[in-house]
Amino acid sequence: MDRKSYHHGNLRQALVEATAVLVEQLGPHAFTLAEAARRAGVSPAAPYRHFKGRDELIEEVARQGFLDFATRLEVAFDEGRPRVLTAFLRMGQAYLDFASDRPGHYMAMFESGVSIAGNAQLAQASERAQGTLLRAAEALASRLPPDQRPPARMVANHVWAMSHGVVELFSRGKPGGRSSVEPAEMLESGVIIYLRGLGLIPE
Structure with a gap:
């Protein structure tokens, strides 16, 4: 998933989809917020605009x-x-x-x-x-x-x-x-x- 995935402002959903893939690949306890951000093509701080953690x-x-x-x-x-x-x-x-x-x-x-x-x-x-x-x-x-x-x-x-x-x-x-x-x-x-x-x- 890259920046084109959310260029219409759908960063929140891009993060959700990236996380679903990470959970499938790594399990529900191994993924990190930083890795979800990287998969979505954004900075590590970006997810905090939409999620507390x-x-x-x-x-x-x-x-x-x-x-x-x-x-x-x-x-x-x-x-x-x-x-x-x-x-x-x-x-x-x-x-x-x-x-x-x-x-x-x-x-x-x-x-x-x-x-x-x-x-x-x-x-x-x-x-x-x-x-x-x-x-x-x-x-x-x-x-x-x-x-x-x-x-x-x-x-x-x-x-x-x-x-x-x-x-x-x-x-x-x-x-x-x-x-x-x-x-x-x-x-x-x-x-x-x-x-x-x-x-x-x-x-």
Whole structure:
């Protein structure tokens, strides 16, 4: 990335994009603000016009990641069309695709240790993504009598954890990636077994 990247005044976004690449290459804890500035083609002092420090910059990378992530989940679920289960499983693929397409943002979101609760805009973006999965879990449970429905947030959190586990163990070149089962197949089969165990889908 060079000075042409922000000659229209978009230095803030140039720094975010440079940081996402650095996080992907070096990990969320190894990059420095000075290196982000160098990649963006500016002086080491320039980032301080837009960010108080390194943590605030990586929080912005995470925030933008959550917004894209939430949009992908919403598009995948599509309000449960044409069938809720089909739509629910599409969300799992969207999760894996996001982690593959935007690894720097994914790592900033989930592996950097940023305080989501301490940043209102970041928290809002994260909640939007979680909200989509929560609505999907509620839609799956709607076929059951109210007193037989498992807590929707529990279901959403379990599926989120399962998705994250598949990414961490079997995607992005991790040691477990040598599995003979594709990550998408592993996630889908695991989710189906889990949902069936809760009675959310028929045998």
